[in-house]
Amino acid sequence: MALRESPFSNCFLEGLHTVGWGLILPCFWFLDRLIAVCMSTSLERAQRAEQECYLHPLKVFFGSILFLFLFLATAPLAFLGFLLWAPLQVSRRPFSYHQEPLSSPAPCQEGERTRGFELGATKATFGFATANxxxxxxxxxxFNNLGHTQRRAAAIGQSIVQGVNRPHIRIFVDSPSSCGTLSPSSSLLPGPTNNPPGSYGATAVTDGQPLPPTPVVGHSDCGPGDQATGEIPTTPAKSGDLNDVARIPCSDNEEHPPSAEPVVSNSNQNADEHGRKGHRNPPRALRNQGGCAGSNDVPWEVSPLFPANVDIMCLEEVFDKRAAGMLKDTLRPLFNHILYDVGVYACQPPGCCCSTFKFFNSGLFLASRYPLLEAQYHCFPNGRGEDALAAKGLLSAKVLVGQSHGQKNVVGYFNCTHLHAPEGEGEIRCEQLNMITKWIHEFQQAHGKPDEVVVFDVLCGDFNFDNCSPDDVLEQKHSLFEEYTDPCRAGPGQEKPWVIGTLLEQPTLYHEDVRTPENLQRTLESEELRRKYISPPVALEGCPMVYPDFGQPWVGRRIDYILFRESTVAKHCRAEIEEYTFVTQLAGLTDHIPVGMRLSVTLEPDDAQADD
Known part of the structure; x- marks a missing residue:
């Protein structure tokens, strides 16, 4: 059964809700500006120092008076709107759903890469990504040293489109000792450009509006004029462009000059020329800690672009309603199915798990190329402090990825969450992990069908604890990690040597080393620089900490996770990680490092032919 788009059961309730929120919004916006005018980010303070601007105190003084007056003037209307809006939350479904019309297929749908098991194939790959x-x-x-929320939302949406809607280029080294595949690095695709001085983070700004990011190269339906305008293509890419192959001649006995460029096998000559013009650095390999591709470790890379052809993306802390709407409008040409405004507001009826008043929703945002068959949200009842003001919880979705040869529906489960944030409160997070395990099991029991083939079960999000801090030892030993596989984890309290922390230090977000995607990429690849900009582990109160252990690399706090589980998938289904990515494309736009994972799934003949 298809999901209803509106969170309300009828148009009358939806109209009343719109009127109520319309009366609240002006007062809310003036209060937001009243506080914002008094606070500056470190980037704004640096810009004022460079420009020797001494009018800021006057701006703060008169701006505060103006916004305070407007806030008080609109408060009576906001109160009336609240009386209308708050009771309606009881009848509101805890998420809104957008489905793009079938007449507008998602890009890459006709691509050479099999999207799921739509054609009855026995093997497919699925890309997942998560970002706070x-x-x-x-x-x-x-307060997190980030401002201009609407401007950042537009830039984040365009950055995701730029990274995801590009060719999935595979690079091979023609060498007898070649150990695997090279990644589609910035040497073949134009990465985000460096910002001029005074730009906002990683987004150049003209007259208060973000400039479009660097155009995507490699789409056969984009001519020279389209590339020059910098517009992001939203039409489907043709099949020949999705899996372009670049071969790099290489011999064990021959050295090539640094200026040698790879030859890209691409039917689109124009895109090929643009790819060569964008060449800056030698291609970077998908690294493997064990050496060759045949080892048991995970191929990984630090990329200045989001992975190509991401199928399902989860975003956290999308609390602002207008920002959520902007992201939805930007991403919907790529992701046909979007869940946004996830969570509950105000007070809920007795018996509901959320007993306290909620000023904000959960902040979760889910975008999928695949149809959503079912979706369910649960709110954590044990939030404390400032976290109790938001309806943080778990969002579970069941997606249809195709059909097997036996005409069985092939489905996957995708779960995303955002756990309790304050440090030193591991007991609360452990309780929430217990709830997550229980809720996921109940969701799959309620919506699973015997004639379906489950090919993946993924859990991702911002867990707000890491695997190296002594303060997080309770969470590190939780039984959830016995059910789900964490590709970055060697064991409780121990990361794999190649892992990189995902939480940036907020005071240094706009330093030159981390301000642009390419600079942040170089910083993350250097252990010495990582120590300056990645948040260090949290020590137990009153206990000295020695980190890292002798002979171990410095990792930092990795609090953004993508986990997968094999025990709940079909009996004859086999999954392995194709690549794991740390993404730097949102440098200057958020204080987290997004992560991506590509899962390769193979159905054995028993399932593929429905012989079981």
Whole structure:
């Protein structure tokens, strides 16, 4: 059964809700500006120092008076709107759903790469990504040294489109000792450009509006004129462009000059020329800690672009309603199915797990190329402090990825969450992990069918604890990690040597080393620089900490996870990680490092032919 798009059961309730929120919004916006005008990010302070601007105190003084007056003037209307809006939350479904019309297929749908098991194939790959984007109301985001929420939302959406809607280039080294595949690095695709001085983070700004990011290269339906305009193509890429192959001649006995460029096998000559013009650095290999591709470790890379052809993406901290709408409008040409405004508001009826008043929703945002068959949200009942003001919880979705040869539906389960944030409260997070395990099991029991083939079960999000801090030892030993596989984890309290922390230090977000995607990429690849910009582990109170252990690399806090489980998938289904990616494309736009994972799934003949 298809999901209903509106969170309300009829148009009358939806109309009342719109009127109520319309009366609240002006007062809310003036309050937001009243606080924001008094707070500056470190980037804004640096810009004022460079420009020798001494009018800022006057701006703060008169701006505060103006916004305070407007806030008080609109407060009576907001109160009336609240009386209309709050009771309606009881009848509101805890998410909104957008489905793009079938007449507008998602890009890459006709690609050479099999999207799921739509054609009855026995093998497919699925791309997942997660990012905490800190899209709070502007005044609150400034406490995290991030401002201009609407501007950042537009830039984040365009960055995701730029990274995801590009050819999935595979690069091979013609060498007898070649150990595997090279990654589609910035040497073949134009990465995000460096910003001019004074730009906002990783986004150049003209007259208060973000400039479009660097155009995507490699789409056969984009002519020279389209590339020059910098517009992001939203039409489907043709099949020949999705799996382009670049071969690099290589011999064990021959050295090539640094200027040698790879030859890209691409039917689109124009895109090929653009790819060569964008060449800057030698291609970077998908690294494997064990050496060759045949080892048991995970191929990984640090990329200045989001992985190509991501199928399902989860964003956290999309608390601002207007920012969520902007992201939905930007991403919907790529992702036909979007869940946004996820969570509950105000007070819920007795017996509901959320007993306290909620000012904000969960901040979860899910975008999928595949149809959503079922979706369910649960709110954590044990939030404390500032976290109790938001309806953090778990969002579970069941997606249809195709049909097997036996005409069975091939489905996958995708779960995303955002756990309790304050440090030193591991007991609360452990309780929430217990709830997650229980809720996922109940969701799959309620919506699973015996004639379906389950090919993946993924859990991702911002867990707000890492695998190296002594303060997080309770969470590190939780039984969830016995059910789900964490590709980055060697064991409780021990990361694999190649892992990189995903939480950036907020005071240094705009330093030159981390301000642009390419600079942040170089920083993450250097252990010495990582120590300056990645948040260090949290020590137990009153206990000295020695980190890292002798002979171990410095990792930092990795709190953004993508986990997968094999025990709940079909009996004859085999999954392995094709690549794991740390993404730097949102440099200057958020204080987290997004992560991506590509899962290769193979159905054995028993399932593929429905012989079981």
């Amino acid at each position: 984007v800190c899209l709070l109301p502007d005044s609150i985001a400034r």
